[in-house]
Amino acid sequence: MARKIGDVIVDLQNISLRFGGVKALTDISFNVKEHEIRSIIGPNGAGKSSMLNVINGVYHPQEGQIFFKGQLRKKMEPHEAAEQGIARTFQNIALFKGMTVLDNIMTGRNLKMKCNFLQHALYWGAAQKEEIAHRIKVEEVIEFLEIQDIRKTPVGRLPYGLQKRVELARALAAEPHILLLDEPMAGMNVEEKQDMCRFILDVNDHYGTTIVLIEHDMGVVMDISDRVVVLDYGKKIGDGEPDEVKNNPEVIKAYLGTSH
Amino acid sequence: MLYREAGQFKASYAEDARIFPIRQDRIGFWVLMLVFGVAVPLLTNEYWLKAILIPVLIFSLAALGLNILTGYAGQLSLGSAAFMAVGAFAAYNFMLRIDGMPFLVALVLAGLTSAAVGIVFGLPSLRIKGFYLAVATLAAQFFIVWALVKFPWFSNNSSSGVVTAQAVTILGYTFESPEAKYVLTFLIVAFMALLAKNMVRSSTGRAWMAVRDMDVAAQVIGFRLMRTKLLAFAVSSFYCGVAGALYAYTYIGTVEPEGFNLDLSFKILFMIIIGGVGSIMGSFLGAAFIVLLPIFLDNVVPALFGDALGAGFVSNFQLIIFGGLIIFFLIVEPHGLARLWQIAKEKLRLWPFPH
Ligand SMILES: Nc1ncnc2c1ncn2[C@@H]1O[C@H](COP(=O)(O)OP(=O)(O)OP(=O)(O)O)[C@@H](O)[C@H]1O
Numbered sequence: 001m002a003r004k005i006g007d008v009i010v011d012l013q014n015i016s017l018r019f020g021g022v023k024a025l026t027d028i029s030f031n032v033k034e035h036e037i038r039s040i041i042g043p044n045g046a047g048k049s050s051m052l053n054v055i056n057g058v059y060h061p062q063e064g065q066i067f068f069k070g071q072l073r074k075k076m077e078p079h080e081a082a083e084q085g086i087a088r089t090f091q092n093i094a095l096f097k098g099m100t101v102l103d104n105i106m107t108g109r110n111l112k113m114k115c116n117f118l119q120h121a122l123y124w125g126a127a128q129k130e131e132i133a134h135r136i137k138v139e140e141v142i143e144f145l146e147i148q149d150i151r152k153t154p155v156g157r158l159p160y161g162l163q164k165r166v167e168l169a170r171a172l173a174a175e176p177h178i179l180l181l182d183e184p185m186a187g188m189n190v191e192e193k194q195d196m197c198r199f200i201l202d203v204n205d206h207y208g209t210t211i212v213l214i215e216h217d218m219g220v221v222m223d224i225s226d227r228v229v230v231l232d233y234g235k236k237i238g239d240g241e242p243d244e245v246k247n248n249p250e251v252i253k254a255y256l257g258t259s260h
Numbered sequence: 261m262l263y264r265e266a267g268q269f270k271a272s273y274a275e276d277a278r279i280f281p282i283r284q285d286r287i288g289f290w291v292l293m294l295v296f297g298v299a300v301p302l303l304t305n306e307y308w309l310k311a312i313l314i315p316v317l318i319f320s321l322a323a324l325g326l327n328i329l330t331g332y333a334g335q336l337s338l339g340s341a342a343f344m345a346v347g348a349f350a351a352y353n354f355m356l357r358i359d360g361m362p363f364l365v366a367l368v369l370a371g372l373t374s375a376a377v378g379i380v381f382g383l384p385s386l387r388i389k390g391f392y393l394a395v396a397t398l399a400a401q402f403f404i405v406w407a408l409v410k411f412p413w414f415s416n417n418s419s420s421g422v423v424t425a426q427a428v429t430i431l432g433y434t435f436e437s438p439e440a441k442y443v444l445t446f447l448i449v450a451f452m453a454l455l456a457k458n459m460v461r462s463s464t465g466r467a468w469m470a471v472r473d474m475d476v477a478a479q480v481i482g483f484r485l486m487r488t489k490l491l492a493f494a495v496s497s498f499y500c501g502v503a504g505a506l507y508a509y510t511y512i513g514t515v516e517p518e519g520f521n522l523d524l525s526f527k528i529l530f531m532i533i534i535g536g537v538g539s540i541m542g543s544f545l546g547a548a549f550i551v552l553l554p555i556f557l558d559n560v561v562p563a564l565f566g567d568a569l570g571a572g573f574v575s576n577f578q579l580i581i582f583g584g585l586i587i588f589f590l591i592v593e594p595h596g597l598a599r600l601w602q603i604a605k606e607k608l609r610l611w612p613f614p615h
């Protein structure tokens with residue numbers, strides 16, 4: 001493999017997040033290294049999605065610190081996380097329903113587009129040039145994810161599996177450093193899952209994109225992850241390479257449910 | 261021949277990104293421009309120009325303004341008429357108080373004034389959505405009309421706030437005849453519709469639609485909610501403001517604040533619901549429909565039923581039809597007449613072989 005795992009790029013220290021009385025995350029520390037595929041697993045309600053929301057600034061933890069590329073991160077809004085090169089997909093598809101596939105993916109490039117609304121209004125000239133330059137980039141993503149024939153389709157009309165793929169395309173269009181994927185394969189059949197796995201591995205391999213993945217399918221997780229962190233009831237109960245995690249007695253207990 | 265795109269291959273993304281990618285649409289557009297820009301003023305009479313065509317154009321522009329805010333950016337507003345009032349009275353004051361103020365400059369300044377007021381009343385949208393935002397824009401509607409009546413300065417101390425628009429002169433030519441006023445209105449509205457179309461098909465429009473469809477995802481992708489929403493309020497109010505100024509200067513000539521009441525705001529809202537929410541063309545179709553329907557009914561109902569139904573009947577009948585249509589479009593076809601037109605085109609594209 002061409003890629004080499006690099007230094008720690010996101011470092012979470014002692015993160016606690018509460019919603020009223022609900023403790024979603026309790027004193028969690030873990031890190032993500034550059035270029036790796038880092039999975040987060042755990043039973044339903046364990047706090048996995050909350051973890052991603054903390055990383056990209058949708059939720060702000062009450063306690064703990066986040067270091068991004070070695071710098072202590074202040075309270076950060078989602079669009080600032082996007083500016084830092086963090087893109088994501090959602091557990092419940094969050095596409096823009098009234099727009100076509102192409103327009104959805106084009107939105108992924110908004111931070112790289114510099115024209116203002118007056119230039120857009122006049123269109124011919126700078127705005128047109130910019131639009132076409134970014135369209136070319138978007139077409140590369142479309143080709144990579146093999147969705148050429150649905151470009152002009154309104155996303156609402158697509159089947160679930162394809163919607164998930166378009167959401168990945170929108171995230172990839174941003175050319176992110178870090179890609180957060182929240183259950184990208186949920187509800188897919190075997191063939192669709194295989195495709196999705198291949199895309200994730202290819203992105204990681206070709207572009208060196210760091211990937212944080214939440215997935216329930218243990219086969220997939222153990223296959224493609226470099227390191228896995230295990231959450232249960234908002235607490236970290238395991239962290240390490242797939243083999244290590246698989247044999248961790250606490251993890252086995254949580255998954256077999258003997259303790260509850 | 262007919263409406264076919266066979267044989268029209270797009271060789272570049274530039275061609276694919278055109279306003280009208282299909283040749284027949286392009287031709288149709290220019291035919292429409294020629295018909296409404298040249299043939300109509302030459303061939304129609306004064307009644308049509310003054311009572312139908314000019315108001316249709318002006319209401320189309322206001323509907324377009326509301327459509328940018330509600331249809332594209334998803335922020336419901338009941339204050340469109342108030343922003344028209346701001347535009348009308350701003351244009352009046354710029355013309356009145358600044359010597360030698362050119363009309364077109366006053367028009368742009370009127371739009372900008374309205375945009376500034378729109379931003380102020382758009383601020384609640386950062387906190388509230390949907391029904392509650394609609395109520396907040398209702399406050400704008402009442403406050404603005406109240407302020408225009410309350411402070412006589414706005415109407416140059418005229419009694420009950422009635423003002424008479426000054427003559428419209430551009431480069432020494434005074435627009436007096438209905439034909440001249442129509443052509444001027446047509447050019448301004450067509451130009452602004454083109455600018456709007458350009459905005460909604462580029463990144464600005466995608467930002468608005470993204471915020472409309474899923475605001476959390478829009479933020480996560482990097483759009484700034486505040487900037488995007490306030491820009492929608494500003495641009496929308498600019499359009500309504502210019503529409504209001506045209507309403508005073510090329511349509512009725514004398515305006516008073518109460519003319520821009522809640523009824524008018526609702527009328528503009530109905531235009532976009534019937535014409536098509538989130539469609540530039542729908543704004544025109546809806547405005548035409550709502551201006552023409554009462555005229556049509558006034559002529560047709562008595563012709564069919566004579567005087568048997570009484571005078572009050574026609575106006576009540578009109579309300580029943582409006583109500584029915586609005587319920588129909590809200591439930592059955594939320595994208596309005598524009599969508600029906602699009603479906604017809606899709607059918608025609610495949611006709612006579614539907615598979
Ligand atoms: N916005 C919120 N408001 C209140 N409670 C929340 C919110 N988001 C998450 N929670 C709570 O935090 C806990 C963790 O939720 P989270 O969605 O992170 O779990 P998860 O591991 O992603 O579960 P799943 O596998 O079902 O997706 C749950 O108890 C959930 O109810």
Ligand SMILES: [Mg+2]
Nearest residue numbers: 048049050091
């Ligand atoms: Mg989850």
